[in-house]
Amino acid sequence: MSSTTSNIVEDETMTESDNRKSFLISNLLSAETTLETEDDEDENISIEEKCQNNSKLHRAFPRPTSTSMIFPRLISTNDFSYLYYLSYQYFTMQMLKTSQISSSPSSSSSSIINSSIKKSLPSTPTSSSSCSSSSSPSSPNPTTSIINSRYQCDGCLKSYSTFGGLSKHKQFHCIAQIKKQFQCKFCEKTYNSLGALKMHIRTHTLPCKCKICGKAFSRPWLLQGHVRTHTGEKPFQCEICCRAFADRSNLRAHMQTHSDIKKYRCTKCSKTFSRMSLLNKHTENCLQQMTTNNTDDCISTATFSI
DNA sequence: CTGGGGACGGGGCCC
DNA sequence: TGGGCCCCGTCCCCA
Secondary structure, three states, X not given: OOOOOOOOOOOOOOOXXXXXXXXXXXXXXXXXXXXXXXXXXXXXXXXXXXXXXXXXXXXXXXXXXXXXXXXXXXXXXXXXXXXXXXXXHHHXXXXXXXXXXXXXXXXXXXXXXXXXXXXXXXXXXXXXXXXXXXXXXOOOOOOOOOOOOOEEOOOOOOEEOOHHHHHHHHHHOOHHHHHHHOEOOOOOOEOOOHHHHHHHHHHHHXXXXXXXXXXXXXXXXXXXXXXXXXXOOOOEEOOOOOOEEOOHHHHHHXXXXXXXXXXEEOOOOOOEEOOHXXXXXXXXXXXXXXXXXXXXXXXXXXXXXX
Protein backbone atom coordinates (compact mmCIF):
# COMPACT_ATOMS: atom_id res chain seq x y z
CA MET A 1 0.00 0.00 0.00
CA SER A 2 1.20 3.46 -0.69
CA SER A 3 3.03 5.03 2.17
CA THR A 4 1.28 8.33 1.79
CA THR A 5 -2.41 8.29 1.33
CA SER A 6 -3.50 11.68 2.53
CA ASN A 7 -0.64 14.01 1.94
CA ILE A 8 -2.22 15.50 -1.14
CA VAL A 9 -3.76 18.65 0.17
CA GLU A 10 -6.31 20.00 -2.20
CA ASP A 11 -7.59 23.50 -2.37
CA GLU A 12 -11.32 23.53 -1.97
CA THR A 13 -11.51 26.46 -4.34
CA MET A 14 -9.87 24.50 -7.13
CA THR A 15 -12.08 23.03 -9.75
CA GLU A 16 -12.08 19.38 -10.63
CA SER A 17 -10.08 20.14 -13.73
CA ASP A 18 -7.52 22.11 -11.75
CA ASN A 19 -7.14 19.34 -9.22
CA ARG A 20 -6.61 16.90 -12.02
CA LYS A 21 -3.98 19.08 -13.66
CA SER A 22 -2.25 19.53 -10.33
CA PHE A 23 -2.24 15.80 -9.85
CA LEU A 24 -0.77 15.33 -13.32
CA ILE A 25 2.02 17.76 -12.57
CA SER A 26 2.93 16.02 -9.34
CA ASN A 27 2.88 12.65 -11.04
CA LEU A 28 5.10 13.85 -13.80
CA LEU A 29 7.65 15.09 -11.32
CA SER A 30 7.53 11.75 -9.59
CA ALA A 31 7.95 10.01 -12.90
CA GLU A 32 11.02 12.07 -13.65
CA THR A 33 12.58 10.97 -10.40
CA THR A 34 11.81 7.36 -11.11
CA LEU A 35 13.20 7.45 -14.61
CA GLU A 36 16.42 8.95 -13.45
CA THR A 37 17.06 6.35 -10.76
CA GLU A 38 16.06 3.17 -12.53
CA ASP A 39 18.42 1.29 -14.78
CA ASP A 40 17.17 0.12 -18.13
CA GLU A 41 17.06 -3.60 -17.52
CA ASP A 42 15.05 -5.22 -20.24
CA GLU A 43 13.29 -7.72 -18.08
CA ASN A 44 12.44 -5.20 -15.42
CA ILE A 45 11.67 -2.31 -17.65
CA SER A 46 9.33 0.07 -15.96
CA ILE A 47 5.98 1.01 -17.35
CA GLU A 48 7.05 4.61 -17.67
CA GLU A 49 9.91 3.62 -19.90
CA LYS A 50 7.51 1.63 -22.00
CA CYS A 51 5.43 4.72 -22.25
CA GLN A 52 8.41 6.73 -23.31
CA ASN A 53 9.64 4.25 -25.85
CA ASN A 54 6.26 3.73 -27.39
CA SER A 55 4.92 7.20 -27.29
CA LYS A 56 4.63 8.76 -30.69
CA LEU A 57 4.06 12.03 -28.97
CA HIS A 58 7.45 11.74 -27.38
CA ARG A 59 9.02 11.57 -30.82
CA ALA A 60 6.79 14.16 -32.35
CA PHE A 61 7.44 16.90 -29.85
CA PRO A 62 10.64 17.98 -28.16
CA ARG A 63 10.99 16.89 -24.62
CA PRO A 64 9.93 19.77 -22.42
CA THR A 65 12.29 21.21 -19.92
CA SER A 66 11.63 20.57 -16.27
CA THR A 67 10.79 24.22 -15.84
CA SER A 68 8.17 24.18 -18.53
CA MET A 69 6.62 21.11 -16.98
CA ILE A 70 6.43 22.68 -13.58
CA PHE A 71 5.14 25.99 -14.86
CA PRO A 72 3.37 25.04 -18.05
CA ARG A 73 1.14 28.08 -18.06
CA LEU A 74 3.80 30.52 -16.99
CA ILE A 75 5.87 29.58 -20.00
CA SER A 76 3.04 29.97 -22.40
CA THR A 77 5.27 30.39 -25.41
CA ASN A 78 6.30 26.77 -25.13
CA ASP A 79 2.93 25.55 -26.28
CA PHE A 80 4.20 22.43 -27.94
CA SER A 81 6.05 21.41 -24.83
CA TYR A 82 2.93 21.96 -22.81
CA LEU A 83 0.88 19.94 -25.24
CA TYR A 84 3.48 17.25 -25.07
CA TYR A 85 3.38 17.31 -21.33
CA LEU A 86 -0.38 16.89 -21.17
CA SER A 87 -0.42 14.23 -23.83
CA TYR A 88 2.43 12.39 -22.23
CA GLN A 89 0.66 12.33 -18.91
CA TYR A 90 -2.56 11.14 -20.44
CA PHE A 91 -0.75 8.46 -22.39
CA THR A 92 1.06 7.30 -19.28
CA MET A 93 -2.18 7.02 -17.38
CA GLN A 94 -3.80 5.01 -20.12
CA MET A 95 -0.87 2.63 -20.24
CA LEU A 96 -1.02 2.10 -16.53
CA LYS A 97 -4.72 1.43 -16.64
CA THR A 98 -4.54 -1.05 -19.47
CA SER A 99 -1.62 -2.94 -17.95
CA GLN A 100 -3.57 -3.18 -14.67
CA ILE A 101 -0.43 -2.83 -12.68
CA SER A 102 -2.14 -0.43 -10.38
CA SER A 103 -4.56 -3.14 -9.26
CA SER A 104 -1.78 -5.29 -7.88
CA PRO A 105 -1.11 -4.46 -4.23
CA SER A 106 2.13 -6.40 -4.16
CA SER A 107 3.86 -4.62 -6.95
CA SER A 108 6.60 -3.27 -4.79
CA SER A 109 8.68 -2.22 -7.74
CA SER A 110 5.86 -0.23 -9.18
CA SER A 111 6.71 3.32 -9.78
CA ILE A 112 5.87 6.34 -7.79
CA ILE A 113 3.40 7.17 -10.50
CA ASN A 114 1.49 4.07 -9.64
CA SER A 115 1.12 4.95 -6.01
CA SER A 116 0.43 8.52 -6.82
CA ILE A 117 -2.40 7.60 -9.12
CA LYS A 118 -3.84 5.21 -6.60
CA LYS A 119 -3.91 7.86 -3.96
CA SER A 120 -5.08 10.67 -6.15
CA LEU A 121 -7.46 9.39 -8.74
CA PRO A 122 -10.39 8.75 -6.41
CA SER A 123 -10.83 12.48 -6.12
CA THR A 124 -11.49 12.67 -9.84
CA PRO A 125 -14.85 11.21 -10.81
CA THR A 126 -13.80 10.88 -14.44
CA SER A 127 -11.39 8.12 -13.52
CA SER A 128 -13.59 6.33 -11.05
CA SER A 129 -13.83 3.23 -13.21
CA SER A 130 -10.29 2.21 -12.54
CA CYS A 131 -9.66 3.57 -9.10
CA SER A 132 -12.95 3.59 -7.31
CA SER A 133 -11.84 0.75 -5.09
CA SER A 134 -9.38 2.86 -3.15
CA SER A 135 -11.87 4.91 -1.31
CA SER A 136 -10.88 8.43 -0.53
CA PRO A 137 -12.55 10.69 1.96
CA SER A 138 -13.74 14.11 1.02
CA SER A 139 -11.12 16.69 0.21
CA PRO A 140 -9.21 17.44 3.36
CA ASN A 141 -9.15 20.88 4.81
CA PRO A 142 -5.80 22.45 3.93
CA THR A 143 -5.58 24.10 7.30
CA THR A 144 -6.25 20.98 9.31
CA SER A 145 -4.85 18.02 7.41
CA ILE A 146 -1.32 19.08 6.63
CA ILE A 147 0.63 15.87 6.66
CA ASN A 148 4.09 15.78 5.16
CA SER A 149 3.32 19.04 3.42
CA ARG A 150 6.55 20.51 2.16
CA TYR A 151 5.38 23.31 -0.07
CA GLN A 152 3.70 26.24 1.61
CA CYS A 153 2.27 29.29 -0.08
CA ASP A 154 3.88 32.40 1.35
CA GLY A 155 0.80 34.39 0.45
CA CYS A 156 -1.98 32.54 2.27
CA LEU A 157 0.07 29.87 4.15
CA LYS A 158 -1.80 26.97 2.58
CA SER A 159 0.39 23.91 2.26
CA TYR A 160 0.71 21.35 -0.48
CA SER A 161 2.50 18.08 -0.71
CA THR A 162 3.72 18.70 -4.24
CA PHE A 163 5.39 21.60 -5.89
CA GLY A 164 2.96 21.29 -8.74
CA GLY A 165 0.02 21.72 -6.43
CA LEU A 166 1.59 24.76 -4.87
CA SER A 167 2.44 26.37 -8.20
CA LYS A 168 -1.05 25.76 -9.52
CA HIS A 169 -2.50 27.27 -6.38
CA LYS A 170 -0.28 30.33 -6.67
CA GLN A 171 -1.01 30.81 -10.33
CA PHE A 172 -4.77 30.55 -10.31
CA HIS A 173 -6.24 30.51 -6.83
CA CYS A 174 -4.22 32.42 -4.28
CA ILE A 175 -5.62 35.94 -4.22
CA ALA A 176 -2.51 37.24 -2.48
CA GLN A 177 -0.21 35.83 -5.13
CA ILE A 178 -2.40 37.00 -7.98
CA LYS A 179 -2.39 40.45 -6.47
CA LYS A 180 1.40 40.31 -6.26
CA GLN A 181 1.53 39.43 -9.94
CA PHE A 182 -0.23 42.64 -10.86
CA GLN A 183 1.39 45.00 -8.38
CA CYS A 184 2.85 48.25 -9.66
CA LYS A 185 6.62 48.39 -9.36
CA PHE A 186 6.52 52.15 -8.86
CA CYS A 187 3.91 52.29 -6.11
CA GLU A 188 1.89 49.99 -3.86
CA LYS A 189 -1.17 49.73 -6.07
CA THR A 190 -2.34 46.29 -7.14
CA TYR A 191 -4.68 45.31 -9.94
CA ASN A 192 -6.69 42.28 -10.92
CA SER A 193 -5.51 42.17 -14.50
CA LEU A 194 -2.39 42.84 -16.49
CA GLY A 195 -4.20 45.31 -18.69
CA ALA A 196 -5.27 47.43 -15.74
CA LEU A 197 -1.75 47.34 -14.37
CA LYS A 198 -0.24 48.38 -17.69
CA MET A 199 -2.70 51.23 -17.90
CA HIS A 200 -1.72 52.36 -14.43
CA ILE A 201 2.02 52.13 -15.12
CA ARG A 202 1.52 54.67 -17.88
CA THR A 203 0.69 57.19 -15.19
CA HIS A 204 4.28 56.75 -13.96
CA THR A 205 6.09 56.48 -17.26
CA LEU A 206 4.05 59.20 -19.04
CA PRO A 207 4.90 58.08 -22.57
CA CYS A 208 2.91 60.77 -24.39
CA LYS A 209 4.84 64.02 -24.71
CA CYS A 210 3.63 67.32 -26.08
CA LYS A 211 5.78 68.43 -29.00
CA ILE A 212 5.10 72.07 -28.22
CA CYS A 213 5.82 72.38 -24.51
CA GLY A 214 7.25 68.97 -23.69
CA LYS A 215 4.68 68.13 -21.04
CA ALA A 216 4.10 64.41 -20.65
CA PHE A 217 0.83 62.53 -20.24
CA SER A 218 -0.20 59.01 -19.53
CA ARG A 219 -2.55 58.58 -22.48
CA PRO A 220 -2.73 59.89 -26.01
CA TRP A 221 -6.15 61.40 -25.62
CA LEU A 222 -4.95 63.32 -22.57
CA LEU A 223 -2.20 64.73 -24.73
CA GLN A 224 -4.77 65.49 -27.39
CA GLY A 225 -6.79 67.51 -24.91
CA HIS A 226 -3.67 69.32 -23.81
CA VAL A 227 -2.69 70.21 -27.37
CA ARG A 228 -6.04 71.96 -27.68
CA THR A 229 -4.84 74.44 -25.07
CA HIS A 230 -2.13 75.41 -27.56
CA THR A 231 -4.22 75.36 -30.70
CA GLY A 232 -7.35 76.84 -29.18
CA GLU A 233 -9.48 74.11 -30.67
CA LYS A 234 -12.81 73.72 -28.88
CA PRO A 235 -14.81 70.96 -30.53
CA PHE A 236 -17.47 70.66 -27.83
CA GLN A 237 -20.18 73.30 -28.14
CA CYS A 238 -23.12 74.06 -25.89
CA GLU A 239 -26.38 73.72 -27.83
CA ILE A 240 -28.02 76.41 -25.70
CA CYS A 241 -25.51 79.26 -25.55
CA CYS A 242 -23.16 78.05 -28.29
CA ARG A 243 -20.19 78.36 -25.97
CA ALA A 244 -17.42 76.02 -26.99
CA PHE A 245 -15.18 73.92 -24.81
CA ALA A 246 -12.05 71.92 -25.37
CA ASP A 247 -13.06 69.24 -22.88
CA ARG A 248 -16.29 67.27 -22.91
CA SER A 249 -16.38 67.04 -19.15
CA ASN A 250 -16.22 70.78 -18.91
CA LEU A 251 -19.10 71.08 -21.35
CA ARG A 252 -21.09 68.68 -19.22
CA ALA A 253 -20.37 70.78 -16.17
CA HIS A 254 -21.33 73.85 -18.12
CA MET A 255 -24.66 72.33 -19.10
CA GLN A 256 -25.48 72.21 -15.43
CA THR A 257 -25.46 75.99 -15.33
CA HIS A 258 -28.44 76.02 -17.71
CA SER A 259 -30.42 73.77 -15.42
CA ASP A 260 -32.41 75.10 -12.49
CA ILE A 261 -32.04 71.79 -10.73
CA LYS A 262 -28.39 70.89 -10.36
CA LYS A 263 -27.12 67.37 -10.37
CA TYR A 264 -25.73 67.33 -6.86
CA ARG A 265 -28.00 68.15 -3.97
CA CYS A 266 -27.55 68.52 -0.26
CA THR A 267 -29.92 66.03 1.32
CA LYS A 268 -30.49 68.24 4.31
CA CYS A 269 -31.03 71.72 2.93
CA SER A 270 -31.99 70.62 -0.62
CA LYS A 271 -29.59 73.07 -2.12
CA THR A 272 -28.32 71.87 -5.47
CA PHE A 273 -24.92 72.24 -7.06
CA SER A 274 -23.58 71.77 -10.54
CA ARG A 275 -20.46 69.97 -9.40
CA MET A 276 -19.51 67.48 -6.80
CA SER A 277 -16.68 69.74 -5.70
CA LEU A 278 -19.13 72.52 -4.95
CA LEU A 279 -21.28 70.16 -2.95
CA ASN A 280 -18.22 68.99 -1.05
CA LYS A 281 -17.35 72.56 -0.23
CA HIS A 282 -20.90 73.11 0.93
CA THR A 283 -20.65 70.01 3.06
CA GLU A 284 -17.47 71.22 4.67
CA ASN A 285 -19.08 74.52 5.49
CA CYS A 286 -22.06 72.74 6.98
CA LEU A 287 -19.80 70.61 9.13
CA GLN A 288 -17.95 73.67 10.32
CA GLN A 289 -21.23 75.31 11.16
CA MET A 290 -22.26 72.19 13.03
CA THR A 291 -19.15 72.30 15.15
CA THR A 292 -19.69 75.92 16.00
CA ASN A 293 -23.47 75.87 16.17
CA ASN A 294 -25.18 72.64 17.13
CA THR A 295 -28.56 73.97 16.13
CA ASP A 296 -27.58 73.97 12.51
CA ASP A 297 -27.63 70.33 11.64
CA CYS A 298 -27.33 70.65 7.92
CA ILE A 299 -25.65 67.38 7.07
CA SER A 300 -25.22 66.92 3.38
CA THR A 301 -24.27 63.88 1.51
CA ALA A 302 -23.30 63.53 -2.08
CA THR A 303 -26.45 62.13 -3.56
CA PHE A 304 -27.71 62.68 -7.03
CA SER A 305 -30.99 64.50 -7.32
CA ILE A 306 -31.47 63.59 -10.93
C1' DC B 1 -17.99 82.48 -0.08
C1' DT B 2 -19.94 80.99 -4.31
C1' DG B 3 -20.22 79.78 -9.05
C1' DG B 4 -18.03 78.66 -13.10
C1' DG B 5 -14.28 77.54 -16.41
C1' DG B 6 -9.88 75.23 -17.56
C1' DA B 7 -6.95 71.41 -17.28
C1' DC B 8 -6.15 67.01 -16.13
C1' DG B 9 -6.32 61.95 -13.93
C1' DG B 10 -8.03 57.37 -13.86
C1' DG B 11 -11.21 53.35 -14.34
C1' DG B 12 -14.11 51.03 -17.47
C1' DC B 13 -16.04 49.82 -21.89
C1' DC B 14 -15.92 48.93 -26.81
C1' DC B 15 -13.81 47.88 -31.12
C1' DT C 1 -3.77 43.63 -26.60
C1' DG C 2 -3.90 48.39 -27.36
C1' DG C 3 -6.12 52.63 -28.67
C1' DG C 4 -10.10 55.58 -28.55
C1' DC C 5 -13.65 57.14 -26.03
C1' DC C 6 -16.85 57.99 -22.16
C1' DC C 7 -17.77 59.10 -17.63
C1' DC C 8 -16.78 60.65 -13.20
C1' DG C 9 -13.98 63.14 -10.51
C1' DT C 10 -10.39 66.52 -8.66
C1' DC C 11 -7.67 70.62 -8.38
C1' DC C 12 -6.76 75.24 -9.39
C1' DC C 13 -7.88 79.73 -10.70
C1' DC C 14 -10.72 83.72 -11.30
C1' DA C 15 -14.73 86.85 -11.24
